[in-house]
Amino acid sequence: MYVYCDNAATTPLSKQAYDAMLPWLETGYGNASSIYRLAREAKVALEGARKTVAGCLGVAPEEVYFTSGGTESDNWALKSGAELGGGERRHIVISAVEHHAVVNTAEYLSKKKGYTHTEAAADKDGLVSAEALQKALRPNTALVSVIAANNEIGTIQPIEELAGLTKEYDKKILFHTDAVQAAGHIPLPLNGDVDMLSMSAHKFGGPKGVGVLYIKNGVKLPPLLHGGGHERGRRSSTENVAGILGLAAALEYMTSNREAFAAKVTKLREMLIGGILSTVPYCKLTGHREKRLPGTASFIFAALEGESLVLRLDELGVAGSSGSACASGSLDPSHVLMAIGLPHETAHGSLRLTVSHTNTEEEMEFVIRAVAAAAERCRAISPLWDINRPAASFLPYFE
């Protein structure tokens, strides 16, 4: 048995997406911006997909812009949003639990483009409070970006509240949310104070290399990519028709089944959390106990290192991931785990298992046994584990 439990990294392509894409890969290859019939057919399909996506999100079709994925959407929102702020507004706020696509873009704007940025702190569950955001706002803030649901620990932020607070402070501040992990899985905080929202198709059963940036009507976001004037002059590049059709079909499938899938996935996740916490000693859940993505189970283990645990799990037939330093090539563990206050040495021992509606209860039982066996193997080899307990330095956090 091999169980794929890394659906936050990417999801398998859904049948719905595959079927929707195929005609545009085989015979419908026309450039959607040309004028002959082959092109017009592609254009009609493309605009149909835009309407489908808009319908799923409950927004207007002209507020949906197709991009190459979550990273481009985040870069566009932050770089062009900062630019839109213009001369006087040279400050950006992000949360302490953002994805690298937001963190590194904010750092680029600070280091190279003369902006400064402030991180709104998260609490031990990964939640960003209204107070924390309030503290970070300044009279010259151009843009606020807070992740809708975190990719490592799954904590869901109160986006509507945070966006409302931002607008109350100063309605000229743009509010962006990275909803890459949230889209397709939980209702999105649209039609309120959110100005921009990023999505990526491959996180909800669509293909890789295609995403969306929702831009609220009236927000005059300048383009990031300049060229032939596609996407009404906002995002140049020949339209990825097959990818966009796949994205729309995947989102429609997930949206129409969302409640049923969320119920099933939450049940599987709870099996994992309960099973792992009760069989593996010196292990804790990370992220908020309830306000978390349906499929995200994330843990921290004493006296073992995350990458080793992931490799042992792979050997035993389970695909999972870790926010360990080794994943990034630096010696520092994940900034998200540090932001929620994990001690430095403990933060190296993280494991993220992310479930989808295609997983089964039988698979969860297999995964629980595999995690227990893998942790035992890692600890048997660890100089920080002594027969049945971790080194004393771990105890304050785990007892």
Added chain:
Amino acid sequence: MYTERVMDHFNNPRNMGEVDHFNAEGTVGNAKCGDIMRITMRIEDGVIQDVKFKTFGCGAAVATSSMATEMVKGKPVEEALKLTNSAVVEALEGLPPAKIHCSVLAEEAVKAAIDDYQKRRQG
């Protein structure tokens, strides 16, 4: 990202554990950085008769510890002191650039253990 050789040493670590009645012990690295290696040896008549390791760290940290112990087992101390991190990397058929520091740690652990042995003899 890892070679077959690295995965072989990670999946089937050689010389894992602690040597009974060891007379040399070296621990290097720190948990804050995510790597700790502890090597124990029994050295008799200037020869490393037995050597074992325990490692807290990533796949490369485990594989380099395993390989380093294999490379010095049965060797005279003077020869073991010539072990270099690049020899460990070569024996593993390469490591990703971000993991080279693991091989440095393996070299340091071997040397720390021998250093401990020499201090015990003098002491």
